[in-house]
Amino acid sequence: MPIVDLGGIPTRYQTVGEGPPLLMFSPGGFDSSLENWTTFGRYRDLGFVDAFRSSYTCVVFDRRESGRSGGRVERLTWSAYVDQALRLIDHLGLDRVHTMGGCVGCSTAAALAVAAPERVRSMVLFSPAGGPxxxxxxxxxxxxxxxxxxxxxxxxxxxxxxxxxxxxxxxxxxxxxxxxxxxxxxxxxxxxxxxxxxxxxxxxxxxxxxFDRDTVPGVEAEDLMTLDVPALVVPGQDSSHAPSAARYLQECLPVHEYWDVPVAEQTALTAPRRILTFLGEH
Known part of the structure; x- marks a missing residue:
């Protein structure tokens, strides 16, 4: 897999599939490697990349300080994660992208939409990390x-x-x-x-x-409330992915769909299909 220098941060990435670009922010907290879309927790069974690759070019990458990407000893911020993402899509020559975040990746996806709404066609916020x-x-x-x-x-x-x-x-x-x-x-x-x-x-x-709040970190409510990027919010249901975090996004985002389905019913059959329907509309 290629590794590119993005603002002094070596970044490993991969593009999979054909079609409009879908930038995917990996789940896994501080271990947000691109493999997590196929090996980590419930994402291993949901099979998103394989489900999307026939319709979209999935851009997956190791977040800085994760996987084979590099890092710097500096105060880590959501804006630093956004900077890495913007540099990656610039490197790939992409003007606008769909985005998808899993777990803590939702925070970077939302922060990217706030920082550069003109670059984001839509965003899928799947099981957002957050809660007290x-x-x-x-x-x-x-x-x-x-x-x-x-x-x-x-x-x-x-x-x-x-x-x-x-x-x-x-x-x-x-x-x-x-x-x-x-x-x-x-x-x-x-x-x-x-x-x-x-x-x-x-x-x-x-x-x-x-981590300065008891809901989805990384974005201010006022910024979300003035955002016109369409979003699909899919709730989680545990101590790290509190239902209240998804409801917060539902409350703040003006243009959204909320898939009100329990985690047990978010399966390899239902979840990719629901997401593909949303992406196809935008």
């Missing part, structure tokens, strides 16, 4: 990571990340830069030599900015 328990879980992970750094130091984070395949969601000690620590020796050396006090500020600023 989701916020608390994210903050808890960062606290555990900083506690490990305080006790053992940054070189120990590098050693731990390279000794395991667990991501930040599975083992908070490895932190949000675990993926590039494993794949980029120069990045790992620079990380290990970093100033712990500065690193603590970067991490603290990251979690405070990314």
């Amino acid at each position: 328990r989701y916020r608390m879980a994210q903050h808890r992970r960062f606290v555990q990571h900083l506690a490990f750094v305080a006790e053992h130091g940054l070189p120990a984070v590098v050693d731990l990340a390279r000794s395991t395949e667990a991501g930040f969601s599975q083992d908070p000690r490895v932190g949000p830069w675990a993926a590039p620590l494993r794949t980029d020796a120069a990045f790992a050396a620079s990380y290990a030599a970093g100033d712990p006090a500065r690193y603590e500020l970067v991490v603290t600023g990251t979690v405070r900015g990314l």
Whole structure:
């Protein structure tokens, strides 16, 4: 798969299928690799890419700090994730794209629509991450990571990340830069030599900015309420994908369809068909 430099961030991506472009923001939190569309949780069974490839060109990619993409030790923000996405579609020579987010990918999809509505034809927000328990879980992970750094130091984070395949969601000690620590020796050396006090500020600023609300993070209600990009909202139903998060998007987005179907009825037969119907209308 090709890897392209996007604003100093090596980004691995793949295009699959034929037809209008569909930019897909992977599920998986801080482990949002492109493989997650076919291997991660319920997405493994839903088979979205295979279902869409005959009608759309699916653009899948590793979010920065995930999979084989690179990263930088800096305060991570939703705007940084949007920047990566915009640079990717520019690299591919795409003017306007449909978008789809799964899980936390919904936040970047929505943030992209707010930042550059002229580039987005429509967006599918599938099982958006959010809710009070989701916020608390994210903050808890960062606290555990900083506690490990305080006790053992940054070189120990590098050693731990390279000794395991667990991501930040599975083992908070490895932190949000675990993926590039494993794949980029120069990045790992620079990380290990970093100033712990500065690193603590970067991490603290990251979690405070990314997860600052008890609903879908990344976008302000007022910005959503003035957005005219058509959206399909599909609810989740657990502590990380609270139904209230999907309802928040339903309430805020002026142009939307809400697929009011329980998760148990969102199957490989029903979910791709519903999404293809929506995309075909826009």
